[in-house]
Amino acid sequence: MSANPAKEIEVFAPREVPLGGPRAMKVRRTLPSRGRSLIGAWCFVDHYGPDDVTQDRPGMVVAPHPHIGLQTVSWLFAGAIEHRDSIGSHAVVRPGELNLMTAGFGISHSEVSTPETTVLHGVQLWVALPKGRAQMNPDFARYAASPVPVAGGQVTVFLGELSWLDEDAATHTQSSPVPTQTPLLGAQIDLDAGASLHLTSDAAFEHGVLVDTGSVTVNGQVVQAGELAFLPSGADSMVIDTPEKARILVLGGPPFGEEILMWWNFVGRSQSEIEQARARWEKESNGVAPQRFGQVRGGMERIPAPALPGVNLKPRK
Known part of the structure; x- marks a missing residue:
């Protein structure tokens, strides 16, 4: 097996942006970034918390807003969020449970942290729908993913499939039953201090590694908390090492291969x-x-929708 050398890995630092209006909570955005718009079909990565929402802080209060041409993936580490949408879905998002909303031709939804939430911590991710599915009917799916122990930690796959080697070089695989519109990988990995995990990745996939807590090395490249590492397609192996307790998300998919326009909450062509x-x-x-x-x-x-810019939107790919 071969691993991408560190020189091929790009590391993107987060930028802080408001989410949800005048009393918006702050989130850390790493995708899209300058020089990188997509990782597979993943086109948006917002990372927030841990935020103490007990001291007269609003937590997440995102009023109804629209989406087209994408899927939203809500994944929490702590707290709970109430989801409501225009196709009648009403769910509470909790840690370890995938909530996948498909906008397709059009949907609207709201997201509000629950009154009992004291600490809010998680990610909001977007997936661009391929051209042939961008106008599909809206949908909402949930899945409670089960963590699988590995040497020095645990793996929780919420989309797609992930494989790794154990200490005897035997291969183990965990997969999610949730159907996707393009090949995707989404997994949380929790590692103890001093752990090393050898992932056997699909060489057709490009990958992103978002570090939530701790600091890790990805194929020898140091990635700090809050940063997103990008690994191009072409390698069939990824080695994650950490000197301290760490939690990461691994995202992946084959290069999307389509130009998209992203503006506000819309993905179009x-x-x-x-x-x-x-x-x-x-x-x-x-x-x-x-x-x-x-x-x-x-x-x-x-x-309300913001005003469109006075120039044409720039395609992303």
């Missing part, structure tokens, strides 16, 4: 598609009978 989605959201918010994005129950006011 053309300027007109984005403009039409924005206009439709504003019309529905102003009292036009909902036909595309629907209504989210719960009594919260919709988030």
